[in-house]
Amino acid sequence: MAQQNQMSYELYRSTSVGIALADTLDDLISSRRIEPQLAMKIMGTFDESIAKVLNDKVKARMSFKGHLDTYRFCDEVWTFVIKDIHFKMENSSTFDAEKIKIVACLAKEKAA
Amino acid sequence: MTNQLVGDVYAEIIKEVIKQSAEDFETTGVGQGTLQELQASGHAPFLSTSLPAQLKIRLERLSQRKRGCENEWQTKLTEHGVAQMPWDPKPETRAPAPAAAHPTNATNLPPSQYASYNTPPSTAANGNRVKAEPGTDHQYTGLPNGYVHNGPQPQGGSARAQQLIQQQYGASANASLNAMQRAGGGLALPGQPQQQHGQPRPQGLQLPGQPQQTQQQYAMQQQQQAAMQRQQPQLHQQQQQPRIKMENSSPQLPQGPFQQQQQQPNYSQTDGADDALGQWQALLAERRAVSPEQRQQADRMMRDQVMQSSADLESGLMLPLNELSSSKRQKRGKTAASSSKPRQPRSDIPQLDGVADDEDEEKPDVKEEDDADAINSDLDDPDDDGPNGMGDEDDEHGDTILCTYDKVQRVKNKWKCTLKDGIMSVGKKEWVFHKGTGEFEW
Numbered sequence: 258m259a260q261q262n263q264m265s266y267e268l269y270r271s272t273s274v275g276i277a278l279a280d281t282l283d284d285l286i287s288s289r290r291i292e293p294q295l296a297m298k299i300m301g302t303f304d305e306s307i308a309k310v311l312n313d314k315v316k317a318r319m320s321f322k323g324h325l326d327t328y329r330f331c332d333e334v335w336t337f338v339i340k341d342i343h344f345k346m347e348n349s350s351t352f353d354a355e356k357i358k359i360v361a362c363l364a365k366e367k368a369a
Numbered sequence: 370m371t372n373q374l375v376g377d378v379y380a381e382i383i384k385e386v387i388k389q390s391a392e393d394f395e396t397t398g399v400g401q402g403t404l405q406e407l408q409a410s411g412h413a414p415f416l417s418t419s420l421p422a423q424l425k426i427r428l429e430r431l432s433q434r435k436r437g438c439e440n441e442w443q444t445k446l447t448e449h450g451v452a453q454m455p456w457d458p459k460p461e462t463r464a465p466a467p468a469a470a471h472p473t474n475a476t477n478l479p480p481s482q483y484a485s486y487n488t489p490p491s492t493a494a495n496g497n498r499v500k501a502e503p504g505t506d507h508q509y510t511g512l513p514n515g516y517v518h519n520g521p522q523p524q525g526g527s528a529r530a531q532q533l534i535q536q537q538y539g540a541s542a543n544a545s546l547n548a549m550q551r552a553g554g555g556l557a558l559p560g561q562p563q564q565q566h567g568q569p570r571p572q573g574l575q576l577p578g579q580p581q582q583t584q585q586q587y588a589m590q591q592q593q594q595a596a597m598q599r600q601q602p603q604l605h606q607q608q609q610q611p612r613i614k615m616e617n618s619s620p621q622l623p624q625g626p627f628q629q630q631q632q633q634p635n636y637s638q639t640d641g642a643d644d645a646l647g648q649w650q651a652l653l654a655e656r657r658a659v660s661p662e663q664r665q666q667a668d669r670m671m672r673d674q675v676m677q678s679s680a681d682l683e684s685g686l687m688l689p690l691n692e693l694s695s696s697k698r699q700k701r702g703k704t705a706a707s708s709s710k711p712r713q714p715r716s717d718i719p720q721l722d723g724v725a726d727d728e729d730e731e732k733p734d735v736k737e738e739d740d741a742d743a744i745n746s747d748l749d750d751p752d753d754d755g756p757n758g759m760g761d762e763d764d765e766h767g768d769t770i771l772c773t774y775d776k777v778q779r780v781k782n783k784w785k786c787t788l789k790d791g792i793m794s795v796g797k798k799e800w801v802f803h804k805g806t807g808e809f810e811w
Binding site for chain 2: 266268269271272273274276277278280281284285291295298299302303305306307308309310311312314315316317318319320321322323324325328330335337339342344346352354355356357358359360361362363364365
């Protein structure tokens with residue numbers, strides 16, 4: 258479903274928006290209001306849309322430091338587990354997290 | 370990069386998806402039905418007049434569905450509580466739970482919201498109210514009020530202690546009770562709340578009315594006195610006095626249950642945030658955890674069934690049919706008995722070596738035990754951290770950043786990476802960023 262004319266990642270499906278959408282679609286399916294195929298298609302649309310919106314609308318920056326616990330690079334996907342991580346936001350607010358997992362897919366300029 | 374931004378971005382995403390999916394809605398929804406009709410209309414031209422109308426109705430229905438989807442999505446997202454969403458009505462969002470959990474994120478809700486939940490001050494709540502269930506009205510009592518409420522606990526205790534003394538020792542105890550009240554003299558006088566500190570102990574001993582006072586009584590009395598003194602500064606003092614006087618004048622203890630009844634609503638929450646928040650959070654967590662749990666349950670059920678059927682097969686295989694059912698029942702009874710047996714003695718022996726590390730199969734969240742008996746397939750392992758296992762499970766108890774990367778560099782053990790278009794979820798809160806840079810060492 259992700260391989261339409263432009264490639265988009267399914268990565269963002271596990272964000273709260275994605276989960277909420279999946280739940281909603283699941284409800285719709287189980288109440289027989291839509292077909293599962295439509296739901297799949299909508300999830301595909303979601304993949305594209307979220308990438309597009311994130312690219313167009315979001316301007317915020319942030320930086321972080323921490324201790325790398327685990328790293329993995331497989332199929333062009335980086336996975337880091339970072340501990341004792343310290344975030345710095347754009348508005349100079351900071352906060353810490355004990356452990357965070359970063360899943361990063363290759364950013365493709367041409368795709369976006 | 371405020372949390373506020375997340376709501377807008379998500380709203381944008383929802384809008385975008387709905388817009389993009391409009392076509393799909395129409396093609397799938399209208400498609401099957403209408404295409405057939407169109408086909409049919411080729412054969413029967415008279416139908417074509419009504420066709421546009423039908424299409425219109427369908428489209429309307431579709432758009433309703435679409436809107437339903439959108440609304441539901443929005444409410445679902447609100448339930449996640451990761452940020453203040455633009456479509457939420459400000460005053461009664463469900464966001465308070467995460468907001469309370471992470472007070473640093475002040476963008477979310479004005480703290481004044483909690484004030485509206487507070488019950489009126491405790492003076493009104495104390496004496497006159499008849500039996501309110503704790504946990505209904507007082508659930509939302511804020512912390513500041515909680516301190517005011519604090520008094521009744523010793524009060525209730527002392528009242529009960531008095532009652533107990535009277536029940537156990539009857540009339541003879543009245544003397545000691547009287548003494549106790551005299552010892553805590555200020556209690557009976559409304560005007561002078563705090564001047565009697567310190568004396569009661571020796572006084573209580575010297576009083577003439579209590580020659581047969583046992584040591585136990587004495588200890589109890591001391592407790593009561595201490596409790597009473599503690600409650601002195603409280604607002605409830607005034608209500609307390611008439612009760613005690615009544616006790617003096619009528620020694621038959623009719624006031625016991627009455628007092629207790631009045632104490633009940635006064636137990637307030639003093640140990641932090643209210644239960645409702647906790648309940649809500651539990652509910653949220655439960656909702657999210659439902660899939661792994663269900664999987665485990667299903668696994669367990671399947672295993673049980675397989676074992677059962679194999680056991681049945683074993684026992685029933687060599688038997689004639691008419692004996693089969695009875696032997697089955699025996700077998701089942703045996704397994705049931707054996708499974709319940711080992712648990713019984715355990716309850717008799719007190720556990721002294723720490724928390725019970727339960728090997729019983731009762732607990733749904735014990736995973737290790739399951740693994741020992743399971744088929745040992747990868748699917749059984751809940752801790753499996755494969756690249757596919759990072760999906761929903763991680764989201765609920767792990768903080769994640771989902772993003773794309775521009776470049777990742779490493780020099781020796783120093784790493785640098787540039788991330789883009791990320792959604793970061795830390796502690797049930799979410800942030801979005803366009804660009805993020807990270808430095809970390811391995």
